[in-house]
Amino acid sequence: MAQIATLGLYGLGTMGSALALNILDNGFGLHVANRTETVTSAFRAEAGALAARLTTHASLADMARAMAAPRAIILMVPAGAPVDDAIEELSAILEPGDAIIDAGNTDFHDTRRRTALVEGRGLTFIGMGVSGGEEGARNGPSIMVGGTRAAFEGIKPVIDSIAAKFDGSPCADHLGPDGAGHFVKTVHNGIEYADMQMLAEAYGLMRYGQGMAPAEIGARFEAWDKGVLKSYLVEITGKVLQAVDGETGKPAVDVILDRAGQKGTGRWTVIEALKMGQSASAIEAAVGARSWSSEKTSRVAGEPILSLPREAVDLPASDYESALLAGRIIAYAQGFRILATASADYDWGLDFARIAEIWRAGCIIRSALLDDISAAFRGDLPEGQLIFAPSFAGMLRDAVPALRRVVAAAVGAGHPVPALSAGLAWVETMGQGRGTTDLIQAQRDFFGMHGFERIGGEAGSHGPWWD
CATH class of the missing domain: 1.20.5 (Single alpha-helices involved in coiled-coils or other helix-helix interfaces)
Incomplete structure (x- = not known):
């Protein structure tokens, strides 16, 4: 059994400090440092009684020199140059057997490049995808590890302890070499984009096509979270739509500017899919919709210029529920197609059933479907297509007619549903033996x-x- 490495963490921003507290809370000692010492001092105060297992340092170099070998240093700094700078600084100090761990949202191509660079210097490198936001980092994230397995073995007890648990099993594992962990996290985020966009489209139809109040729609999502749509995103959507703004007394959603941000992982998913000859239509549509949303000024100007009619729709709650189920299955299926292609292209040997299991708790796209997905990958999967697994084919046969009705009603009444319609086009195509x-x-x-x-x-x- 590998010796447990001495742990260090550099970068005490929101995610870094939450992950550090999680490590301390699980009984492990930890060295920390930050670019600015005042942040380090504030973190020590925040740690309270946990500070008994904490050692703070004035700089990254000071921390690395003070740690006993073998060392494993987690970088929680912004992607790009800050990671490269930290690697250069650490490379002059660390010794064979030590590991550098990039736990940020990093482009997997950078992780592959850094793996070759760091390992060429006699060290080991891990690219670690961490999902779950601040709450997950603090209380148990889903962790997707890529890189040298020997380095992972030196931190596995820590990773297993701090990860989210599903039926007692850690939602964390070593998935493959070099950039495998970061790529799986990237595709996770792409699926997340599609799921969020579809939920927003259903909300838009109910709100602007059927005149329902946000709280009423939120209650509907809350009810759906008790059935086949049970998931973290449906759960929080119900809570968000029923929340009230303290300043105005309006529904909280009504005081938020309708301009969505994105940090790049959704775009990376689409770019890599297209490079590999795949098309994740639902994810592409979701990324596009966020880009369109950024053109707020143009959209406001365009409304009176185009004067496009927007009419009422009349759809039962059950149609929305089934349409969202179909859309979610499609988003997962497209994401796993991308993973399968990358696994073959980069010789990663990804275990798709295990990935589904890792996503069952702690991460943003956790849902009731993931057990079925894991079982499908462990069984007979025709053509390697998730949508052809008997359980999912049956779900889609039942749900796609509702997805058609929702998309048709939206298009006929002038309500944009880019992700739902893109997902429908894909599944219809995959069920058509001869096309055009x-x-x-x-x-x-x-x-x-x-x-x-x-x-x-x-x-x-x-x-x-x-x-």
Whole structure:
């Protein structure tokens, strides 16, 4: 069994301080430092009685020098140059057997590059995806580890202790080499984008298409969280929509500017999917919708200019519930398709059932479906497609008609539902044995002589337009 490393953590921002308290709370000693000493001092005061296991330092270098080998130093600093700077500083101090752990939201390409760099210097490197926000970091996140397995073994007892638990099992594991952990976290966030967008679209239809008050819609989400849609995002959506702003007495959602931010992981998911020849349509739509939302001034100007009618819709609660179930299955399925392609391309050997299990608690996309997803990957999965697993195929057969009705009603009445409609288009296509790309192949051959594959014949054939 590997020796447990001496732990250090650098970067005491919101996530860093929450993770540090979690480590201390689970009985482990911890060295900490921050770019500014005042933050370190404030953290010691915040730690209270836990400070008995805490050692603070004036700088990253001071902390590294003071720690006993083998050392494992967790970086909780912004992605990009700050990580590279910390690696350079630590590389001059650490020794073989020591590990650097990047626990931020990092582009997996950077993690792969840093792994080669750090390991070329005789050290080990871990890229660790941490999901669950501040609350998760403090009380138990879902943790996706990539990098050298030997380095992981030196911190595994700590990771298992601080991670969220599902039926007593830690929602954390080593998933593969170099950038595997950060890539799984990236795709997790892409699925998160799609799920959030679909929930927002259903809210928009109920609010602006059916005239329901936010609290009434929130109560509906609260009820759905007790059934097939049970999940963290549905739970908090119900709470958000029933909350009241203390200043104005209005529904809290009504005082929030409708301009969504994004930190890059959703875009990274889409970019990597397209690079690998995959199309995660629901995730792409969600990323696009956030980009459109940023054009608030243009949208306000465009409303009277375009004067597009927006009419009422009449849909039962059960249709929304089924449509959201179908949409969530589609988002998960598209995310796992991306993971499968990356696993093959980068020779990671990802265990998709285990990933689903890691996501069952602590992370933002935890939901009741993840047990079924894990079981599907451990069973017979036709064509490797999650939507073809018997359990999910059955759910979709029951739910897709409601998704069609919701999308049709929204489109007919002028309400945008980009993620729900994109997800519907994908699942309809995947259930259609012969589509329309025969015409596209003919067009390509006509204008560019690209050739096509004849049914039952060879590739490189040409059409009669070239006779």
